[in-house]
Amino acid sequence: MTSAPVRVGIIGCGMVAEEYATTLAASPLVRLATCADADPARADDFAGRHRIPVTNPGSVLDPSIIDLAVILTPPHTHHTLVLEAIAAHVPAVWSEKPLALTPDAAAQVVAEAETAGILLGAAPDTTLGSAFMTAQEAVRSGRIGTVLSATATLLSTGPERWHPSPEPFYAAGAGPLGDMGPYYLAALDELLGPLQVRAAMAHTRAARTIRSGSAAGKRFTAQAPTHIGALLTTPEGVPTTLTASFDAAATRTPRIEVQGTRGALVLPDPNFHTGDVLFAEYGTFAWEPLPPAAPAPQVTGRGMGVINLATALITGTAPACTGARAARVAAVSDDILRAATRSDRGLLTTPRRPTAASTTIKESTQ
Numbered sequence: 001m002t003s004a005p006v007r008v009g010i011i012g013c014g015m016v017a018e019e020y021a022t023t024l025a026a027s028p029l030v031r032l033a034t035c036a037d038a039d040p041a042r043a044d045d046f047a048g049r050h051r052i053p054v055t056n057p058g059s060v061l062d063p064s065i066i067d068l069a070v071i072l073t074p075p076h077t078h079h080t081l082v083l084e085a086i087a088a089h090v091p092a093v094w095s096e097k098p099l100a101l102t103p104d105a106a107a108q109v110v111a112e113a114e115t116a117g118i119l120l121g122a123a124p125d126t127t128l129g130s131a132f133m134t135a136q137e138a139v140r141s142g143r144i145g146t147v148l149s150a151t152a153t154l155l156s157t158g159p160e161r162w163h164p165s166p167e168p169f170y171a172a173g174a175g176p177l178g179d180m181g182p183y184y185l186a187a188l189d190e191l192l193g194p195l196q197v198r199a200a201m202a203h204t205r206a207a208r209t210i211r212s213g214s215a216a217g218k219r220f221t222a223q224a225p226t227h228i229g230a231l232l233t234t235p236e237g238v239p240t241t242l243t244a245s246f247d248a249a250a251t252r253t254p255r256i257e258v259q260g261t262r263g264a265l266v267l268p269d270p271n272f273h274t275g276d277v278l279f280a281e282y283g284t285f286a287w288e289p290l291p292p293a294a295p296a297p298q299v300t301g302r303g304m305g306v307i308n309l310a311t312a313l314i315t316g317t318a319p320a321c322t323g324a325r326a327a328r329v330a331a332v333s334d335d336i337l338r339a340a341t342r343s344d345r346g347l348l349t350t351p352r353r354p355t356a357a358s359t360t361i362k363e364s365t366q
Helices: 015-025 040-050 075-087 103-116 130-140 175-179 181-192 304-315 323-341
Strands: 006-011 030-036 068-071 092-095 119-122 147-155 196-203 207-209 219-221 227-233 239-245 256-260 263-267 278-281
Touching (some): 006 015, 006 304, 015 030, 015 040, 030 304, 068 075, 068 304, 075 103, 092 304, 103 119, 119 304, 130 181, 147 181, 175 181, 175 323, 181 239, 181 256, 227 323
Parallel strands (some): 006 030, 006 068, 092 119
Antiparallel strands (some): 147 256, 196 227, 207 219, 227 239, 263 278
16 A cells, blocks of 8 residues: 555656646645656656656656556557556556557456556546446436446547547547547446447448648548447346447437436436436436436546546555456457458448457456
């Protein structure tokens, strides 16, 4: 266990690091101790804004400097950096999503952390927000009765509409499933239990045009499927559908809807920590916001999971947003992609039989 404030080192000083730093600054349980980035100028700018020292990327994973490493680098680097932090015996490690690009790599990270006695947490942390907690209480208390079905829908025009450099969002392994899918899959996992893939289909609108910034008008080619539909199921056999698309013009479809024998829930965008949870009693068709199930957290925003992980480090308890959950999400995402791309005609297909890595991952009780 570690005493407060827990010393946090941010590795990767891009756009999301600013959100993390703002959230962490609001909590007395943590102290932003240092930062590092492969781009020295970016690290210097970030350090200057937050009045912290810069550490060389090769030496930042040092338990004499930090108690908790926060990995906010590009997705393909997460697996290696988390393993390096574990090998360096940094007491706790937080990874932005995804934990790794393959289920086997994610399972390896979880196993290595458990063996080394390292606390491992991973994004998303939006399930710590008051909105998700309210929805979770409505399901667990039986407010909506027995769960009958669920739908999760991400319909977006794609990040090229607002991001000046959107190409990485369309790289192999990214797309709407890799980029935004973890928010939806993590929420479903927490609400309904571990998911299994039954079938999936995919479509790619490969030609994209940047709509903002200095590169506006530039065309590029998507390497990942831009529209995916999947049929999932829970341990209890509840049918769950997931749609993740960067090809939509507009939408009014609920982000996540859960149907039960006594009523239905509509959850807000799982990419955010706040919003109204709507409930309709069976047969009324009248939607009303549910009162919060608990007082709102004192600190809300990206980085809540780091604060929760720091609390676990201080108290010796298990974190809420575990690496094991992130590994399950990686396994489900991989199964969806395998099923969706097996047929060149995009027909529904049966996914591969789940491997041990995707089915036997359990929550750590460190």
